[in-house]
Amino acid sequence: MATLMRMQSLTLLLTLMAPAVHAATPANKFSCPKIEVSAGDMGIKTRYLAKRIDPTSSTLDPEAVAAQLGVREEVSYPAKKIVNLSMLYHKGPSKEIADCLTTHLNALAESNYLEGSGEYNILYKSWMISAINLSLLGLQADSHSAPKLQDSKFRTWLATRTHEITSFFRESGCNNNHCYWAGVAAASSARYLKSDDPLQFSKWVLLQSEKNVNYSGQLSAEVGRGAMAFHYSAFSIAALLVQTRLWNQNDSSAEAFVSKLSSRFCSDTQTGARGTTFAGIPAQNVKGAAPYVSLITEAEPQKCGVLASSSSADAKSFFLGWNMNYVRGLVTGKNAQ
Template identity: 25%
Template sequence: MADWAQLSRRTLIIAGASSWLVPSIGACASAGADLRPPFQTLPPEKLVKLDRDVETPEPVIRLSGDSRYVREDPARADVDPDAAEAYERAVAPLRTFEREVVRHANRYVRSKGETPAHAGRAGGMLWRWAKADALDEMKSDTAHFNRSASVAALSLAWMQVREAIDPEDEGRREIEKWFDRRGDEVRDYYDEKDPDQRSTRNNHRYWAGLAAAGAGVAAGSSRLLEWGLESGEVGLRQVDRDGALPLELSRGKRALYYHAYALGPLMMLAEIGARNGRSLYDFQGGALHRLVRFTLRGIEEPERVAAKAGAPQEPLGRDGGPFDAGDVAWLEIYDARYRDRNPWARRMAELRPLTYTRLGGDMTLLFSGQNARA
């Protein structure tokens, strides 16, 4: 088997030169295999069955809960401690499941396909949730947002291991049907909302777009992929000349945080689109490039964001520092395709490994090809 690092980097270099000359999305509607993941996948050395006995958290069928922010705060910037505690309790089982599935998927990739048992475990966990029709009943806007982010994470994990799962295993089709249902529900929820609501145009919509696009690639649905990419365009159309997103600026002291947060799904959508014949990288005169520059410059000089948001910016880092590595995990995608345009290109070595569960886990492994952790 070709070395994973060389294969990943070589493929991405070729991609940057050729803009991924692939059929249009409409031409890819016939089969899931025709819809390309955003990263190079491993040709399996050995096919495995889903591990139906793997220890799996209890499926979350219904989810409720409200925002962690003070209801009366129009900027949704001030955290309500009681609401935040209730929110964390509500989403904890979901996040545990995401981490475990993504962990197994990353381990399979890191082994260069030599530990197919990890692929079987990731798939087995997804099968258990698909069998239970998990994430079917969402009881609040916050719950719908968390379903979007979860479907995004899980679909990206599935793409990492799918080719190692025996096509004759009926559970594989059950998983893909589940992704198709959840993707449809994510799309329908946002299509049916009042278009004047902020969440139909801010980072909630971009995460919904990534959920739909990820589910589309996982299930072989070009219609879901199309809607997901359109959601990315919703965001990129709003990027102003300075590179800012007006709806994220409206978050006041949290504006910088939400710019970095919005870039995760937007960057992944751009890469999925580029792999499937519809690049968003140069959409709206290179809006994504402007957004990257504005956000990274804002981390270095938060007063620039403060001037546009009308409020001093909170540090992104949990320890009070300017940021955590996960806040800029999307940089691995950008660096792989546009290293010459990456303002932080020289900092990448010190930042790695860059990981973020809801973007598929170890981004350094998936996009730079580096074996981040044993």
Template identity: 25%
Template sequence: MRKLLASLFLLASASASLAAGCAEPPPPVRDIAAETFYIDAASSIADEAIIARNKQSLAELDAGLRRIISMADKGLAGDASNAVCAGHWLAAWARGGAMLGTMSSRQAGYERKWRTAGIAVAYLKAREHVEAADRAVIEQWLDRLADAVEADYGRPKSRNNHYYWAGFAAAAVGTATGSARHLGYASEAFNDGLSAIAADGTLPGEMARKVRALHYNAYALAPLVLMAELAALRGEDWYARHGGAIHRLAAAVRGGVHDPAGFARKAGVPTVEAPTGGVFAWRAFYAARFPARWPDPLEGTLNYPWYGGDCGLAAEVWIKRQGK
């Protein structure tokens, strides 16, 4: 019966997509299988073979999610038809309970958390063009995903980037659905993140990552910046919280990028890896809002799926809409 109902849901969603001129969405992926890939106590050395296995295991899920995010970005850029199609695909996956099945491990839960954040931001980009019937189904599904993410993390005593990412996922969903519960969780995670920032602007928990200390300070800053940007969409100023502590962390990360040797000395290691590629794309928001604090040219890609896609485009459109 469950399989029959799922088939009927997919058939209805496919019919709606085709009627709107969209490609048929792929089947939703409910279960996530992934393995922890760090193999040392500091979580600084990765096993590339495990990373490759995880990538293969997640390929079907990620292909669908990246396609939805791409359509949402096109919608934000002015192509309403792509936004409509993103809505139809999301509704199909919502009806099929995508990412609400079995998580094989704690790592699988991490993977769901990152993807929940990215897909919720993508939905925000497309939402104004999504049909009302699709909105209702999508938002119920997003709330369930955020519930699952929050259940995985709670409010841990040992707080690091994973907790802030859970807060970002909750913030993105709460902004999309209006859930006070999820926004409350996000607010606590954000405040906990700011309270952890040391006087020198670094996060002690991320400094323990040895060679990856700079990377993970930046990776922890990302969800904090993105939570503040989502708050700005709601008319709230989270950047000012805790006396603007987020700016100390941003200055420490920027300083580390310019002087990795100095950052390595702080971490007590010979060298540190600098953040590169799409994972560094969040700085498009920060630089657009605070150009004096981040005057560096934005080189490299500004697109990262688990930030919701094109950060450069989102920063331009969202900040302009706020009259900044």
């Protein structure tokens, strides 16, 4: 019942987004949604079949998916509210929305949002923080209408959660997309907090990712995901691409490495009437990969050729804060700060 109520509340918030441009009219007066943040361990677990059953980790376990549905909805709910409020403000800036956003940001800190250790909790934490940070950075990018947020509590909370992420991967190692997205969380926190430590972690992630490339120039863990290799390769390369742009530094070595990965990804991908294949394997979840593919093709339009024209420019990702214009601006250099 609690999850259903949250879903209904989230739907209401989404419906508010459309008339936000006309927020000055009485009929469309903004109302700050109720704060609902669950405390305690996140409880995130893998949804894929065990490696002894499927060594490629490309097959979802229906029972695990069902068990995690409510858990993940509850954990992501507060982050989605932040992202939706950011998008609402972007469509029609107002002090009321900015104040509401401040209230919700500080509520994350007061409720100790995103508690939990272990690889899958940390992974999900990275996604939520990336989404929140990128949605806020998207607002800051517009100097004429950027909201003034009284967010000192949130900043303290964000620094703590980011440190948990970086500490985990420094100890456990950096071998796959889990770590690459931790780099996005860290790099976006570094820019939002103007802090050097998470920035250095993101640079470490890129150095580690170079060690994870096989002799064919592919990310080995991702290309080994069977039918999901296309999705996870795009997911990983986009993460590496976005974080290097968040550094806001001309690092020719890092950019050359990610460019080479992107080029190899595009050459491995074939699209046609029979669908998409990647490295000769029919690809699953092509639609889900579209936001990440679109970033790769934005960064490498000439090298990606036909793939650039077939990727969806309208595809959005919650993990990227739903504000794809801002993220694409990062990738193309338009939103360098």
